[in-house]
Amino acid sequence: MRKPPGKVDILPKEIGSLATGLPPARPGTLFVMGANGGMRVSPDAGFDVVFGRCEPDVHVCVGPADPRVSRRHGYITREHSRWVLHNVGKLAIRFPGPRLVLGGHRAELPVAYTPLFIVAPAQEHLLEVRIAAGSALGPADLHEVETYDPEDTAARAAQADKWRLDPTERLVLVCLAQRYLRQEPWPQPLTWAQVADELGRLRPGERWSDKRAARVVTAVRMRLSTEVDGLLEEQIPPPIGNSLNHNLITALLIGTRLRASDLAVLDG
Structure with missing residues (x-):
């Protein structure tokens, strides 16, 4: 699918797991990572992130080699200032722990890192989601967000330190x-x-x-x-x-x- 212009960016596969941190981002920014990369979407972009098995037809590919995963298995959209997961596939989507979102159902996503799993009979397929936290910004502050350096090594180092195991x-x-x-x-x-x-x-x-x-x-x-x-x-x-x-x-x-x-x- 084509990437729309504006406040939506493609994330390369090489960025790694979203669990290890994010570049500075506006609060509410959505990050989604699948098997071959992902997307970054600003909260006011008016854009739905579609995920599923068929890479040409979705924004984020998940379970590309498993025919039980739907070609378009679901999407994440902005509703009333919250990001919401919609499952339109046949297989359930599992939150961490036992909570399941069945086909045809929806669930609000927390402002945090959330690993989601499409539950197939032979294995589970990971879809990483992370929503940037932080205090709300007023319109006069938004131009400051755009000036952040995504390669801010100090911010990345501070984030990574929390994950370092002695x-x-x-x-x-x-x-x-x-x-x-x-x-x-x-x-x-x-x-x-x-x-x-x-x-x-x-x-x-x-x-x-x-x-x-x-x-x-x-x-x-x-x-x-x-x-x-x-x-x-x-x-x-x-x-x-x-x-x-x-x-x-x-x-x-x-x-x-x-x-x-x-x-x-x-x-x-």
């Missing part, structure tokens, strides 16, 4: 998330007792306990809670269960901050 954090998180990294079906985080037991055997001189492991993970989760929705207890309806750790692990996997190769740290 060796201890990586060790604990890899242990917690190892079922995900081993690509087991329907993975769940290990319990704190299991994490402490494995770390105790791996590092016998470091006095690991379930409380110490939990403190390490909680610190990472709180640090990223301003970047990712679903990492705070008040954002999760009870019973919370494993939701907080599951959401954290999912965000780290999507942002490529945890990789299967990290399992090597569990080999001593």
Whole structure:
């Protein structure tokens, strides 16, 4: 599809995951990334972002090799000062956790980073969405937004620092998330007792306990809670269960901050 002129830009695939941060942008700006790149849309552009399997017919391609994904599976549009997801395909779209948007239904998107998944029988296909946060700007301020340098390295570095894992954090998180990294079906985080037991055997001189492991993970989760929705207890309806750790692990996997190769740290 043609890119309309004005306040809409194409994002190259090389920009990477939206989970790791954004260039400075006007509050309310929509970013969408799929298999081969994505789009940036200003909140006043009057433009709908269409996504689906058939790349020539959509703005953002997702699930290009899966015929169960609809050619045009859905779109994101601006409604009453909110970005809203519309599913027009047959397969459900999953928010982080169990929430599903079925075909023919809609859902408002939070002002945050939101990984969405088109749920196909064999696999789930990722569509990354992020809406820029910030205080509202008046008309007199809008010209200042356009002067921001998208290559502002200081802003990017500050954003990336939140996602950087030190060796201890990586060790604990890899242990917690190892079922995900081993690509087991329907993975769940290990319990704190299991994490402490494995770390105790791996590092016998470091006095690991379930409380110490939990403190390490909680610190990472709180640090990223301003970047990712679903990492705070008040954002999760009870019973919370494993939701907080599951959401954290999912965000780290999507942002490529945890990789299967990290399992090597569990080999001593």
